[in-house]
Amino acid sequence: MKILSAQQLAEADQSTIDKNQITSNDLMEHIAKLIFDRIHQRLQGSPVPIKIFCGIGKNGGDGLALSRHMIQHGYHVTTYVTNYSKKRAPEFLFHYDKIKEVTKDWPILLSSEKDFPELHPQDIIIDAIFGTGINRPIDGWMAQLVHYLNKTPAFKLAIDMPSGLYANNSQDIDSPIIQAQHTFSFETPKLSFFLPETGHYAGTFEVVPIGLDPEYMMKAEPLAQIISSDAAKSMYKPRKKFSHKGDFGHVLTMAGSKGKMGAAVLATGAAVNMGAGKVTAYIPEHANSILQSSIPEVMTISSKSKDYITDFDHDLKDITLCVGPGLSTGDDVKHAFAKALSQQTQPVVIDADGLNILSDNPEYWKMIPNNSILTPHDGELKQLIGRWKDDYDRIEKAKNLSIDKDVILVLKGAHTIIISGKNLYINDTGNPGMATAGSGDVLSGMIAGLLAQHYDSLTAAVFGVFIHGRAGDIASQTYAHEGLKASIISNFVGAAILDLFRPEPQQQPQQQ
Numbered sequence: 001m002k003i004l005s006a007q008q009l010a011e012a013d014q015s016t017i018d019k020n021q022i023t024s025n026d027l028m029e030h031i032a033k034l035i036f037d038r039i040h041q042r043l044q045g046s047p048v049p050i051k052i053f054c055g056i057g058k059n060g061g062d063g064l065a066l067s068r069h070m071i072q073h074g075y076h077v078t079t080y081v082t083n084y085s086k087k088r089a090p091e092f093l094f095h096y097d098k099i100k101e102v103t104k105d106w107p108i109l110l111s112s113e114k115d116f117p118e119l120h121p122q123d124i125i126i127d128a129i130f131g132t133g134i135n136r137p138i139d140g141w142m143a144q145l146v147h148y149l150n151k152t153p154a155f156k157l158a159i160d161m162p163s164g165l166y167a168n169n170s171q172d173i174d175s176p177i178i179q180a181q182h183t184f185s186f187e188t189p190k191l192s193f194f195l196p197e198t199g200h201y202a203g204t205f206e207v208v209p210i211g212l213d214p215e216y217m218m219k220a221e222p223l224a225q226i227i228s229s230d231a232a233k234s235m236y237k238p239r240k241k242f243s244h245k246g247d248f249g250h251v252l253t254m255a256g257s258k259g260k261m262g263a264a265v266l267a268t269g270a271a272v273n274m275g276a277g278k279v280t281a282y283i284p285e286h287a288n289s290i291l292q293s294s295i296p297e298v299m300t301i302s303s304k305s306k307d308y309i310t311d312f313d314h315d316l317k318d319i320t321l322c323v324g325p326g327l328s329t330g331d332d333v334k335h336a337f338a339k340a341l342s343q344q345t346q347p348v349v350i351d352a353d354g355l356n357i358l359s360d361n362p363e364y365w366k367m368i369p370n371n372s373i374l375t376p377h378d379g380e381l382k383q384l385i386g387r388w389k390d391d392y393d394r395i396e397k398a399k400n401l402s403i404d405k406d407v408i409l410v411l412k413g414a415h416t417i418i419i420s421g422k423n424l425y426i427n428d429t430g431n432p433g434m435a436t437a438g439s440g441d442v443l444s445g446m447i448a449g450l451l452a453q454h455y456d457s458l459t460a461a462v463f464g465v466f467i468h469g470r471a472g473d474i475a476s477q478t479y480a481h482e483g484l485k486a487s488i489i490s491n492f493v494g495a496a497i498l499d500l501f502r503p504e505p506q507q508q509p510q511q512q
């Protein structure tokens with residue numbers, strides 16, 4: 001699914017109106033009905049007090065139209081209009097008049113703090129104050145209103161966006177923003193929903209397809225793409241009947257040091273679980289029995305040094321190198337790292353201490369084959385690109401690195417972002433249970449396993465991240481977030497692949 005900018009969404013909105021020869025008011029009416037259906041399906045006519053706060057732009061128009069539908073269906077709705085400007089949108093005015101036809105009274109106008117209504121914890125608050133038209137921080141009494149609404153424990157539902165949040169631009173995150181529990185986002189989610197500094201404002205979010213012009217949507221150059229199940233399914237390569245292990249490649253994990261052999265076991269095991277035909281672990285000498293007894297499917301080669309990998313004297317042909325987990329960063333280790341890299345001609349996966357060595361030794365960049373995949377967490381990323389001002393700056397700097405060095409970056413986080421040049425792919429699988437030691441080692445082994453099976457680099461990164469998250473999601477249904485650990489995520493890789501082919505659950509019919 002594409003993520004478009006606020007400006008593109010406004011263009012898509014206009015294009016839809018033009019092509020369908022409808023008015024903006026008609027489109028708003030249609031959207032309000034869609035939102036109403038979703039709310040009605042959940043509330044089933046419950047007499048809960050609903051307070052809808054509407055701005056004076058189109059987001060406010062959506063709120064007014066929704067309010068009218070709810071009132072007509074017998075809900076206990078009070079409608080407020082935040083009267084902060086005289087510049088009312090025509091669509092707002094249209095629906096402002098229409099609601100009066102139903103209520104025989106105008107909505108309640110709020111013009112200052114003294115007008116704020118009393119709120120109760122059992123209220124449902126619907127935020128239709130600002131949507132994608134927000135272009136500066138909310139200030140004055142409107143800022144107080146946002147704080148006032150945020151203070152109440154009442155459930156807050158945002159229409160299209162939580163008011164105050166920008167869809168896709170940098171903003172001062174100390175400025176007032178509605179903290180929603182849930183957001184109905186029109187047609188596509190917004191980029192800010194996926195970023196660590198701002199994502200929490202949207203709460204859980206739900207995309208409501210509103211039928212925007214398909215041609216515009218198809219042609220639009222997205223800010224980012226969310227990796228959908230369908231996209232992941234199309235990336236999967238089924239196996240041919242007469243294939244043999246040689247068809248599925250050979251991963252060499254170069255990982256581990258004294259006290260950190262778990263990282264090597266996890267990365268190596270994940271390459272096996274992801275389906276690599278053969279996997280060899282290159283490890284410090286002392287760790288041979290650790291690897292061999294943990295993963296019988298794996299071959300091992302030992303470094304000459306007991307506790308660290310300090311050399312690389314192997315002329316291994318056609319291997320996919322996965323280097324870094326638990327490696328440590330001493331001088332001998334970094335020379336071994338450089339030597340291993342210098343022998344590679346096909347893309348490699350670099351993680352953890354591999355990234356730390358690279359940050360400290362920029363001269364090694366020239367040894368990294370094009371389209372290699374780097375999987376930094378934020379600490380490692382900072383070493384690679386320097387500090388960033390905010391999430392948008394982080395993405396820009398990472399894009400520049402990806403372009404400059406011709407590598408793919410996997411920025412690990414709640415929504416892992418894969419950056420390939422100027423293109424962004426956002427992952428929507430995974431859960432907080434996966435924020436656990438070794439989870440990243442598993443991911444790097446999985447991506448190497450896919451590379452070995454001839455997935456191209458971008459697909460290996462995108463598909464690997466998706467399956468890793470899905471494995472964690474399926475595993476968490478048995479182990480809960482707390483009980484999830486890296487080796488379990490790895491063991492659920494197969495279940496995650498099977499899940500790609502499970503039929504979608506049937507949609508419940510909508511209640512009227």
Ligand SMILES: NC(=O)C1=CN([C@@H]2O[C@H](COP(=O)(O)OP(=O)(O)OC[C@H]3O[C@@H](n4cnc5c(N)ncnc54)[C@H](OP(=O)(O)O)[C@@H]3O)[C@@H](O)[C@H]2O)[C@@H](O)CC1
Nearest residue numbers: 009010013057058059130131132133134135136137138160
């Ligand atoms: N795109 C789509 O597909 C569809 C979109 N639809 C809906 O339209 C929404 C976007 O509507 P919108 O453009 O009228 O903007 P909205 O967010 O209501 O703001 C209103 C005005 O407020 C102003 N303003 C800005 N910041 C401010 C501030 N801090 N403090 C005070 N004022 C501020 C600014 O005007 P300004 O004062 O800058 O001239 C702005 O124009 C969208 O989210 C969705 O709900 C659907 O109905 C149809 C399909």
Ligand SMILES: [K+]
Nearest residue numbers: 127128130161
């Ligand atoms: K809103």
